Amino acid sequence: MSEISLLPATLEFLQRPHGQFIDGNPCTGSGNTIAVINPATEAVIASVSTASTDQINAAVNAAHQCFTSVWADFNPYARGLILNRLADLIEAHGEELAQLETLESGKNIVLSRIFAVQQSALCLRYFAGWTTKISGETLPCNFPSMQGEQYSAYTRREPVGVVAAIVPWNFSVMIACWKLAAALACGCTVVLKPSEFTPLALLRLMELAREAGLPAGALNLVNGAGEVGKALIEHPLVNKVSFTGSVASGEKVNVAAASRMIRCTLELGGKNTAALLKDADINRAVGGLLQTGYIHQGQVCAAPERVLVHRSRIDELTDKLGAALTAAPMGSPLDERMPFGPLSNRPHFDKVRHYLDIASRESRILCGGQSLDRPGYYITPAMVQARHIEETLMQEETFGPVISFMAYDDEEELLGLINHSPYGLGTSLWTNNLAAAMRMIPKVESGTVWVNMHTMVDPSVPFGGVKKSGLGREFGSAAIEEYTELKSVFLCY
Structure with missing residues (x-):
């Protein structure tokens, strides 16, 4: 170190x-x-x-x-x-x-x-x-x-x-x-x-x-x-x-x-969604999720906490992202080479651990979610496989290094899943199909919609949310x- x-x-x-x-x-x-x-x-x-x-x-x-x-x-x-x-x-x-x-x-x-x-x-x-x-x-x-x-x-x-x-x-x-x-x-x-x-x-x-x-x-x-x-x-x-x-x-x-x-x-804040359409560039999405979903250990109000992926692509995405997460080091935030560090305080550490306990019962933890046996509030970045949109980690904000993944079958179902949330801060659409993105943008209940990116804000562009x-x-x-x-x-x- x-x-x-x-x-x-x-x-x-x-x-x-x-x-x-x-x-x-x-x-x-x-x-x-x-x-x-x-x-x-x-x-x-x-x-x-x-x-x-x-x-x-x-x-x-x-x-x-x-x-x-x-x-x-x-x-x-x-x-x-x-x-x-x-x-x-x-x-x-x-x-x-x-x-x-x-x-x-x-x-x-x-x-x-x-x-x-x-x-x-x-x-x-x-x-x-x-x-x-x-x-x-x-x-x-x-x-x-x-x-x-x-x-x-x-x-x-x-x-x-x-x-x-x-x-x-x-x-x-x-x-x-x-x-x-x-x-x-x-x-x-x-x-x-x-x-x-x-x-x-x-x-x-x-x-x-x-x-x-x-x-x-x-x-x-x-x-x-x-x-x-x-x-x-x-x-x-x-x-x-x-x-x-x-x-x-x-x-x-x-x-x-x-x-x-x-x-x-x-x-x-919110339970922000990254929605990957069938044609999404998976490698680009993996890089984007690493940069925006786990940055600062997921303690970002606009970070994607749930990822909806076309059923034909979900295994490809979770396999590649899981490999990248497993290979990434975790350590002191004063070490410039460390992409992952501690959560910010003890009460929040306990809150994230609570949500991981729920995930272990309701969902399936694909990787990560372990506390490190060392001083500091360290939890390894986690991926969770969700089975239903009503699961706790698909509805409640964890504000931590935990992303839930769920498959969908068609565009109409995808829109329903995106909007099935009490929150509406940010949503990203990952696709090369401009027509599909333009069809969906007006129907997404969200203060911000990104296309092939997530979380980025600019002082010239209004930022805020709808619903809760x-x-x-x-x-x-x-x-x-x-x-x-x-x-x-x-x-x-």
Whole structure:
């Protein structure tokens, strides 16, 4: 095993006291502390104090004060410059951020460099370009003139105000940047709550945001478990919540936001399907499933968790994929050569083990699914043969290195199987038959449909789900609409 060496800056950061970031400054506080665990070794690498009620109020008040006195009226071009400077700083300190994210999440260091650094910077630069392009429209009026007067109307897009952004543990920096980039570009201010499992890289991001020139109070961070997120959503000065996480938590967030009649964006994951038509290129599909179904141990909201394959091709697919999985090594996420590493935390490890136990009773485990006898939360990538669409692992999200495979016979049956799910985040169709793909796309109940690819997202293309996979959209012009209110103005002259 050959692990990379940790930077002195990474080691120094781990030794600091950690807590919140409020009104432009770090602060610890006297509340309880959370131990941050390295999932590859189960060692405690840092501790973080949880936010007190006073600190939560201080963070929201700072965001509100900055919104009303500074940021909402900030020069749009200057907003974009700050977001671009933050992107520059993320790239300049990229290895430090990537190491922190790997240490706390178990993500392979190469993936951390791609997602925490490259994709985060890309998202910030994309929304930096939006700051000067948020506009309304001029509209004709149809009122009759009574005494020669004339009428005109136009619309304005105005920032919604303070945003509570609640971020999961799987891609903490990248998903935080999805939310804060769009919100800040629109003139909103943000209070960010990381997962209690992965607070460190985001605390470092807060320091970089201050260095980039973001005004004090525009971006704040409070740490803690679910009760901290609940307090944010219920705070009277919070005008919108953007949440990424589980369906169970998202339903509670939705109810709390609805009770206050505030905006709510939910991205809740799903039981995503990869559908291989009869003519699919199996070798291409094997490579695609390795890259998208098992990346970060399957802890990706859009990852394919169930694969529907034409009955004539299913053995070919499972044989080739099983051979590739068996040959792939598993080890430390700080080893650049290791494609597979640990799950991100103990509760999630236990959850995946629970689903594998169910699979052993209801289905047939073709390969993998073993826990390694070593420190860390390691489970080997698993393939499950399903017999029926109602099996647990064909309906419930495992969010782990487990893909279920099931055969079908014709296109009509395939569409029914794809849509037989409480979720609707992403679906991929693997085929060289463009006509078949174009026929199916409108009938697939999914927020995103990929063809001959899976999981890929782009900041210019809206991303989100239907059914229990969520409400609203990240990215693109749709995100601008999520963080702005539309005001209509009438003029008589």
